[in-house]
Amino acid sequence: MTTQTVLAAAGGVSGGEEVTFWILAPLALLGAIGMIAARNAVHSALWLVLTMLCLGVFYVLQAGPFIGMVQIIVYTGAIMMLFLFVLMLVGRDASDSLIETLRGQRIAAVVLGLGFAGLVGGGLYRGLGGVSAVGLEQANAEGNVQGIARLLFTKYVFAFELTSALLITAAVGAMVLAHIERRREDKMDQIATMKARFAPGNYPGPKPGPGVFATSSSVATPARLPDGRLTERSIPEILPARELTAEETTLKGTDR
Amino acid sequence: MNAVYLAQDPTLADFGKDPWWLVLIKVVFAFAFGLLATLLGVWFERRIVGYMQVRPGPNQVGPFGLLQTLADGLKMAFKEDILPKAADKVVYFFAPTISVICAVTALSVVPFGPMVSIFGHQTPLQVTDVPVAVLVLLACSSMGVYGIVLGGWASGSTYPLLGGLRSSAQMISYEVAMGLSIVAVFMTAGTMSTSGIVAAQGDATRLTIAGVEVPAPGWYAILLLPSFIIFFIATVGETNRAPFDLPEAESELVAGFMTEYSSLKFALFMLSEYVAMVTMSAVTTTLFLGGWRAPWPITLWAGANSGWWPMLWFFGKVLVLVFVFVWLRGTLPRLRYDQFMRFGWKVLLPINLVWILVLSGLRSIEGWQTRDRLLATGLGAGVLLLVTLLWPSRKKAPQPSLQEQVNSRPHGSFPLPPMDLQVPPSPRTKRVVAEREPANVAAGSDSREV
Numbered sequence: 001m002t003t004q005t006v007l008a009a010a011g012g013v014s015g016g017e018e019v020t021f022w023i024l025a026p027l028a029l030l031g032a033i034g035m036i037a038a039r040n041a042v043h044s045a046l047w048l049v050l051t052m053l054c055l056g057v058f059y060v061l062q063a064g065p066f067i068g069m070v071q072i073i074v075y076t077g078a079i080m081m082l083f084l085f086v087l088m089l090v091g092r093d094a095s096d097s098l099i100e101t102l103r104g105q106r107i108a109a110v111v112l113g114l115g116f117a118g119l120v121g122g123g124l125y126r127g128l129g130g131v132s133a134v135g136l137e138q139a140n141a142e143g144n145v146q147g148i149a150r151l152l153f154t155k156y157v158f159a160f161e162l163t164s165a166l167l168i169t170a171a172v173g174a175m176v177l178a179h180i181e182r183r184r185e186d187k188m189d190q191i192a193t194m195k196a197r198f199a200p201g202n203y204p205g206p207k208p209g210p211g212v213f214a215t216s217s218s219v220a221t222p223a224r225l226p227d228g229r230l231t232e233r234s235i236p237e238i239l240p241a242r243e244l245t246a247e248e249t250t251l252k253g254t255d256r
Numbered sequence: 257m258n259a260v261y262l263a264q265d266p267t268l269a270d271f272g273k274d275p276w277w278l279v280l281i282k283v284v285f286a287f288a289f290g291l292l293a294t295l296l297g298v299w300f301e302r303r304i305v306g307y308m309q310v311r312p313g314p315n316q317v318g319p320f321g322l323l324q325t326l327a328d329g330l331k332m333a334f335k336e337d338i339l340p341k342a343a344d345k346v347v348y349f350f351a352p353t354i355s356v357i358c359a360v361t362a363l364s365v366v367p368f369g370p371m372v373s374i375f376g377h378q379t380p381l382q383v384t385d386v387p388v389a390v391l392v393l394l395a396c397s398s399m400g401v402y403g404i405v406l407g408g409w410a411s412g413s414t415y416p417l418l419g420g421l422r423s424s425a426q427m428i429s430y431e432v433a434m435g436l437s438i439v440a441v442f443m444t445a446g447t448m449s450t451s452g453i454v455a456a457q458g459d460a461t462r463l464t465i466a467g468v469e470v471p472a473p474g475w476y477a478i479l480l481l482p483s484f485i486i487f488f489i490a491t492v493g494e495t496n497r498a499p500f501d502l503p504e505a506e507s508e509l510v511a512g513f514m515t516e517y518s519s520l521k522f523a524l525f526m527l528s529e530y531v532a533m534v535t536m537s538a539v540t541t542t543l544f545l546g547g548w549r550a551p552w553p554i555t556l557w558a559g560a561n562s563g564w565w566p567m568l569w570f571f572g573k574v575l576v577l578v579f580v581f582v583w584l585r586g587t588l589p590r591l592r593y594d595q596f597m598r599f600g601w602k603v604l605l606p607i608n609l610v611w612i613l614v615l616s617g618l619r620s621i622e623g624w625q626t627r628d629r630l631l632a633t634g635l636g637a638g639v640l641l642l643v644t645l646l647w648p649s650r651k652k653a654p655q656p657s658l659q660e661q662v663n664s665r666p667h668g669s670f671p672l673p674p675m676d677l678q679v680p681p682s683p684r685t686k687r688v689v690a691e692r693e694p695a696n697v698a699a700g701s702d703s704r705e706v
Contacts, residue, residue: 040344042344042347042406042409043347046347046406049402065386065387065388066387066388066391069388069391069392069394069395070391072395072398072399073391073394073395073398073435076398076399077394077395077398077399077401077431078398078428078431081398081401081402081405081424081427081428082424082428084405084406084409084424085421085424085425085428088405088408088409088417088420088421088424089421143387144387144388145387145388145448191666191668191669194670195668
């Protein structure tokens with residue numbers, strides 16, 4: 001670690017660092033592209049995990065072991081796991097539809113994305129291209145974790161607390177908005193339920209099963225009441241009640 | 257004597273100086289340790305559970321059935337490898353390997369012993385150490401869950417999917433409790449490197465109680481008892497072991513996430529479960545039980561903590577913890593899912609937060625030896641925690657008599673038949689009893705008289 005820190009501080013790149021970079025950088029790019037290109041949402045998430053893991057290793061290479069490990073634990077470990085949790089509920093075979101809701105949206109997105117990447121990359125390259133890192137040794141003098149802790153709890157303590165307050169507010173707000181609790185008085189107890197069941201106008205018995213006393217055993221065929229009338233209550237509401245035609249009720253010839 | 261101890265303690269500066277062949281030896285050793293521990297661990301678990309359930313357990317293959325796992329492993333390799341039609345082939349293939357890789361990788365930052373001499377090289381008995389080694393362990397354990405979740409998802413059937421879902425939710429909730437209980441260790445040790453934490457548990461101070469000098473315990477299991485308890489519970493949850501084995505709950509989900517797996521892929525899942533169990537025992541040993549340091553009576557012998565001996569103490573502690581894992585499995589019934597979640601979020605997490613607050617408050621009090629106050633409060637808080645956990649949660653429900661129950665029914669309830677209702681026999685029932693011929697019971701006494 002110390003040798004790396006020294007090297008990074010001197011602006012040099014060690015052989016191991018370079019090799020690791022050239023192995024992981026294409027992998028990170030592959031993950032990024034794969035994440036967009038994959039049809040299946042879970043595959044997208046997995047490609048993103050690959051990119052995040054590569055980023056974590058990059059941080060470690062850049063003499064920031066703490067932030068690298070936190071990247072892996074928090075982002076890949078917790079946040080992507082939450083994503084997966086939701087995606088798995090969506091279902092395994094749910095793939096993206098390729099119908100464009102906005103005309104030319106995909107091309108516009110590609111062009112704008114490339115342009116944005118070019119702007120950011122160019123700016124960063126011009127800004128940091130010839131710069132050698134200074135002060136890394138001093139920053140990591142008492143240890144990487146201790147250095148970060150000192151900055152977080154002295155210089156940036158207000159921003160840090162503000163961020164956490166904001167996050168907590170968001171979490172509590174989401175819970176309040178999503179949570180529906182019925183009041184105790186609104187819940188019917190057993191006696192009230194029974195009274196409602198036997199109240200006039202409500203039939204307390206079970207509903208007749210579909211197809212009872214009917215010409216067909218289809219669920220769409222309503223049952224007949226003892227007086228011969230059809231009862232709508234025996235079929236699901238989304239199905240229209242109809243009598244089968246004579247052609248439909250005749251034998252299909254399969255019994256021969 | 258203290259100087260001898262300190263000289264044995266590897267520091268971060270001692271790492272990264274090994275020649276390549278030494279690194280190779282260490283890596284292979286750690287890997288072999290994981291595999292061997294699995295081989296013996298499965299046998300150990302089956303024998304212990306067998307003993308607890310008053311049956312022999314595996315005892316046919318090899319002496320005491322020791323080779324049973326090997327035979328099972330060989331058999332598994334020759335089974336047909338079934339790929340379900342609905343499976344997502346690539347993810348289905350990679351899921352078990354992710355699990356195994358993450359479980360084994362965690363072993364690389366576990367210290368097995370102090371500085372030893374291997375072929376003339378002074379080197380610590382640990383593959384490597386970094387300033388954030390404990391975070392590496394956490395990362396490995398959180399990545400390992402991907403194997404289970406993806407395996408469940410990729411199988412393309414319902415039970416595995418439910419198992420995977422449960423596993424992901426379980427991991428998210430118990431990872432928080434686990435991370436928070438390690439915070440107390442960081443605060444006390446002042447470092448995140450595993451070798452540093454072992455060293456911090458070793459510098460023994462001496463307490464003078466009633467004029468007698470007693471070595472004060474340095475183990476964080478005693479100093480930070482609440483953290484230790486919560487960490488171990490979270491560990492059981494994280495490794496999906498009973499009573500928290502909800503992802504593979506066989507009474508509800510067939511075999512959970514590995515229902516569709518067969519042959520070597522299934523073997524890999526089994527391997528990862530046992531390696532994870534051993535790894536987590538090793539991590540608990542390192543963080544809370546003094547790592548490779550000898551426990552108290554052995555430390556009276558001056559050479560206990562030097563050379564290769566500490567590896568023996570380390571393995572002994574790991575074995576004890578593995579036994580506790582097995583013991584839990586043999587004793588406790590599986591939790592219901594909502595109970596499990598409630599336990600994680602509403603019990604472990606708040607207790608942990610309060611304890612960390614108390615700990616940081618104590619550490620900022622001046623003029624009291626850190627160790628004394630930690631010992632005083634850690635033990636107190638731990639006992640309190642144990643009492644809270646084990647306190648019978650409900651008062652015994654009052655058992656009203658039948659008449660009281662009838663009287664307490666609200667007005668307007670449905671009428672009940674009287675309690676002493678005698679149902680008269682139906683007149684249509686045939687009276688078969690009266691018409692039956694009497695049995696010939698007198699014949700026996702005649703023959704006996706002769």
